[in-house]
Amino acid sequence: MGHGGRDHLLLTVATTLMLSIRTPGFWGARIIGGREVTPHSRPYMVSVSFEGQHHCGGFLLRAHWVVSAAHCFSNRDPQTGLVVLGAHALRTSEPTRQVFGISAVIRHPDYQPMTHANDICLLQLNSSAILGPAVGLLGLPQRSSRPLKAGTRCQVAGWGSVSNFEELPPGLMEAEVRVLGLDICNSSWRGQLSPAMLCTHSGDRRWRGFCSADSGGPLVCRNQAHGLVSFSGLWCGDPKTPDVYTQVSSFITWIWDVIQQHPHGLQPSPFPCTTGASKRAAWVQHWVHK
Numbered sequence: 001m002g003h004g005g006r007d008h009l010l011l012t013v014a015t016t017l018m019l020s021i022r023t024p025g026f027w028g029a030r031i032i033g034g035r036e037v038t039p040h041s042r043p044y045m046v047s048v049s050f051e052g053q054h055h056c057g058g059f060l061l062r063a064h065w066v067v068s069a070a071h072c073f074s075n076r077d078p079q080t081g082l083v084v085l086g087a088h089a090l091r092t093s094e095p096t097r098q099v100f101g102i103s104a105v106i107r108h109p110d111y112q113p114m115t116h117a118n119d120i121c122l123l124q125l126n127s128s129a130i131l132g133p134a135v136g137l138l139g140l141p142q143r144s145s146r147p148l149k150a151g152t153r154c155q156v157a158g159w160g161s162v163s164n165f166e167e168l169p170p171g172l173m174e175a176e177v178r179v180l181g182l183d184i185c186n187s188s189w190r191g192q193l194s195p196a197m198l199c200t201h202s203g204d205r206r207w208r209g210f211c212s213a214d215s216g217g218p219l220v221c222r223n224q225a226h227g228l229v230s231f232s233g234l235w236c237g238d239p240k241t242p243d244v245y246t247q248v249s250s251f252i253t254w255i256w257d258v259i260q261q262h263p264h265g266l267q268p269s270p271f272p273c274t275t276g277a278s279k280r281a282a283w284v285q286h287w288v289h290k
């Protein structure tokens with residue numbers, strides 16, 4: 001990322017840590033392997049923050065509904081969370097921004113923290129976003145749509161780390177990735193994947209994909225949200241542990257049912273996400289992105 005002294009320090013630390021698994025091309029990693037987007041070219045992108053810090057991504061589905069990942073709200077009090085729309089460079093102040101509180105978090109009832117199955121969550125905003133050039137909606141795939149073919153080109157975006165050393169991005173980053181067959185991906189993950197998941201890889205030798213704090217953000221294929229960033233391996237971008245997303249097309253009915261059951265203006269529901277927060281094994285925590 002070209003900040004002289006800091007990079008050098010990171011490299012020194014990294015070299016010590018990673019001698020055994022160093023891979024050519026690794027050091028050039030961003031979002032991982034991506035680029036900064038044209039500001040506001042993805043107006044549906046949401047930053048979920050806690051205590052002023054970006055925590056997860058998500059996307060705006062309706063003026064007061066955001067789709068994100070369930071694991072983003074494990075051990076978090078949603079009442080202290082904020083949803084930021086219309087942002088590009090999070091560390092600056094931007095007149096395009098709209099900030100909302102979260103009046104309800106509806107986590108999928110079958111979300112399993114250990115396996116990451118059904119890692120999807122809906123956030124109801126405390127008032128409606130005003131749509132415009134910097135704030136817009138992203139659509140879902142059709143209920144009946146077939147799974148994407150292996151090799152389909154998609155993009156993933158987020159404000160997550162641009163390296164394995166928690167380096168922050170200059171603005172919203174995006175990377176082009178390709179759908180990887182679930183059977184191949186499942187083998188890489190030693191049979192740990194469940195059906196409503198979707199995997200991507202770079203499709204070439206570069207390390208490319210998502211990293212810490214990209215969680216909950218959309219995988220966009222043909223201008224629709226086909227995936228939600230869920231988990232990957234210990235090292236972001238490592239082809240040995242391909243990126244795994246929640247497969248959105250498996251949850252279309254659930255999403256619209258929830259939205260119909262929570263009409264805007266009714267009293268906010270309690271926060272199901274905060275109840276029964278589960279214990280996780282340390283190895284799972286490694287691949288949970290913030």
Ligand SMILES: *[C@@H]1O[C@H](CO)[C@@H](O)[C@H](O)[C@H]1NC(C)=O
Nearest residue numbers: 082099100101102125126127
């Ligand atoms: C929504 O929440 C935000 C952040 O907590 C707060 O500033 C704002 O006043 C709230 N808006 C409404 C309509 O309650």
Ligand SMILES: *[C@@H]1O[C@H](CO)[C@@H](O)[C@H](O)[C@H]1NC(C)=O
Nearest residue numbers: 182186190191192193194195
């Ligand atoms: C992944 O492999 C395991 C073990 O063979 C199998 O039980 C599971 O159903 C597979 N998952 C998918 C999504 O095919």
